[in-house]
Structures are given as structure tokens and as C-alpha cells.
């Protein structure tokens with residue numbers, strides 16, 4: 001299969017939208033831009049199209065997909081919001097949609113079981129990318145879209161990165177520019193507590209815990225076991241992984257280089273005082289946000305840098321920790337899951 005890339009002109013993306021809709025209507029897959037990362041889109045209400053997503057990504061069937069709407073108005077086609085959480089769900093939607101935010105809610109019968117891996121719930125998001133919104137509107141159906149990478153690999157934040165991941169496997173990539181958030185959406189589940197709504201962060205992302213606290217109590221998801229289990233979808237410990245082994249050392253002194261091996265450093269700010277720069281004769285030093293360190297810049301560059309460091313052909317990538325506030329939480333989550341784990 002030849003993979004074509006169609007650039008969505010930032011002043012008039014109508015042609016690109018039409019092309020994408022044509023493929024989706026015929027049950028095909030299209031890689032689409034969103035503000036977080038590129039998604040591998042299928043008509044969410046067409047089970048055969050959705051099945052192709054799992055095939056192309058080599059994704060296990062127990063890992064459910066996110067369903068994208070063009071507007072919160074369509075929420076009732078895919079989700080049934082229980083009465084007791086209606087108010088908080090509406091408030092959250094108003095605050096964070098369109099945006100990098102996903103809610104897990106009870107699903108309607110319209111959503112094929114394949115999308116949710118048989119779960120009674122569906123993950124829903126309204127993306128802020130106008131091209132994505134228009135494709136959904138024109139298609140007249142929600143779009144199921146996981147990140148457009150092969151399973152377990154680095155999420156793509158540009159059309160070129162999608163090409164690297166899925167060339168020859170899909171007919172069309174819509175190039176809508178670099179993803180401006182750079183990290184996947186925050187995923188939460190919501191229920192009513194004794195007094196206030198309770199939210200559990202299933203995956204940290206651009207919408208921080210602090211931003212959610214205004215709406216109720218916020219919990220961090222703790223998997224019952226580190227092993228892959230159906231009740232912990234999306235929480236697979238090994239994920240976002242470069243081919244080059246990546247090690248995250250919380251303290252510089254934990255790094256013990258092996259003689260003759262070539263190491264690259266993934267640094268947050270590239271500052272000597274962080275203690276990693278002078279630790280070794282690094283093959284390369286890549287900075288997420290050089291200088292004072294800006295979390296938003298680091299997030300935008302995060303997957304791009306991982307991909308770049310992975311292309312160097314070094315023996316290992318050594319990652320410096322990032323302080324865990326705001327977007328730092330999401331980046332550390334990705335680094336931990338990208339790193340080599342002893343288990």
C-alpha cells in the first residue's frame with residue numbers, strides 16, 4: 001500500500017478534509033492531526049474499520065480506543081452520563097473541551113464493543129484541532145483514534161513521524177502541522193463521592209491534577225498490579241519506548257557507564273548544576289527546554305526528542321528526571337514507561 005500525505009492548508013483545509021472523509025467512509029484508516037499527538041482514525045461506528053486500527057498498530061485487543069467528537073453536543077450518541085455526575089461532566093466539558101482531555105463514561109449501544117475492548121465504558125474527547133473537528137463533522141460519525149504509532153512505540157507529533165511509524169500500512173496521512181501540546185490527553189474517570197465528585201486520573205496529560213481539583217476530589221490511578229490487565233487499560237508499564245534502551249536515573253550517581261559503550265543524555269534544561277552534564281562524555285546531549293526549562297516547551301518537544309535520540313544509534317539513552325509539577329507529571333509518566341524496567 002502506498003501512503004499518501006495530504007497537507008491541510010492552514011487557510012483552507014477543505015480539500016484535505018474531503019479526501020480524509022472519502023477514505024473513512026469507505027471503511028479505511030487515515031492518520032489525522034490533533035493538538036496532542038497524531039491519531040490513527042477510523043469511523044468509530046464501523047466495527048470493520050475499527051478492527052483495522054488494531055491490525056495496523058499491532059495493538060492488543062484488550063487496549064480500548066478513544067472516541068473523538070466534533071462537539072460536546074454529540075456526547076449522547078456515544079455516552080450515557082449518569083444523573084449524579086451530569087453536573088460535573090458538563091462543567092468539565094465546558095472547561096476543557098475542545099482540548100487535551102478525555103473522560104471515560106458509560107457507553108451507548110451505538111459504540112461497537114471492539115472500540116471499548118468489551119468494557120461498558122467509552123473514552124471520549126473533543127479535539128481542539130480544526131481539521132480533526134471538520135473531518136468528524138463531514139463524516140457525520142465519531143472517529144475512534146489511538147495515537148498513530150505502532151503499539152508500544154513513540155507517539156507521533158508530526159506527519160513525518162506518522163510516516164516513519166505507519167508507512168505502507170495506511171493509505172492517507174493528513175498533515176496538519178506539528179502537534180501543539182505534544183503529549184496525549186489527560187484521561188479521567190468520574191464518579192460521585194459522598195459529598196463531592198471524585199475523579200481518577202487514568203493517564204496524566206496536559207490538563208493537570210491542579211486544574212481538575214476545582215471540580216472535586218482528584219485521585220491518581222494506582223494499578224492493582226504492574227502486569228497488563230484488562231481493568232487497567234492504557235496503563236501498560238512498557239510504552240512509548242524507543243528501540244534504543246532508555247534508562248531513567250532519578251539521581252545522577254545511579255548511572256554506572258559500561259566501558260566502551262556510547263551514551264546519549266536526554267536532559268531537561270541542559271544545566272550543569274543538575275549534575276548530569278559532566279557525569280560522562282556523552283555522545284550527544286539533547287535538551288527538552290534548554291536554559292531555564294519551560295514545561296510547555298519540553299512537552300511539545302518531548303516525543304520529537306525521544307524519536308531523535310532513538311535515531312542516533314547509541315547504545316543507550318540516559319534520561320534526567322523532570323520535576324513532577326504540572327506537565328512534568330505527564331512527562332515523567334511517559335519517561336518511566338519508556339524506560340527499561342526490571343521485571
Ligand code: TXA
Pocket residue numbers: 034036037038039040063064065066100102104116119121122123125145146147148183184185186187202232233234235
Ligand atoms: O491525546 C490523545 O488522547 C490521543 C489523540 C489521538 O486523541 N490518543 C491517544 O490514544 O492517546 P491511545 O489509544 O494511544 O491511548 C488511549 C488510552 C488507551 O491506552 C486506553 O487504554 C485508554 O485510553 N482507554 C480507552 N478507553 C478506555 C476505557 N473505557 N477505560 C479506561 N481507559 C480507556
Ligand code: MG
Pocket residue numbers: 146147155
Ligand atoms: Mg498511544
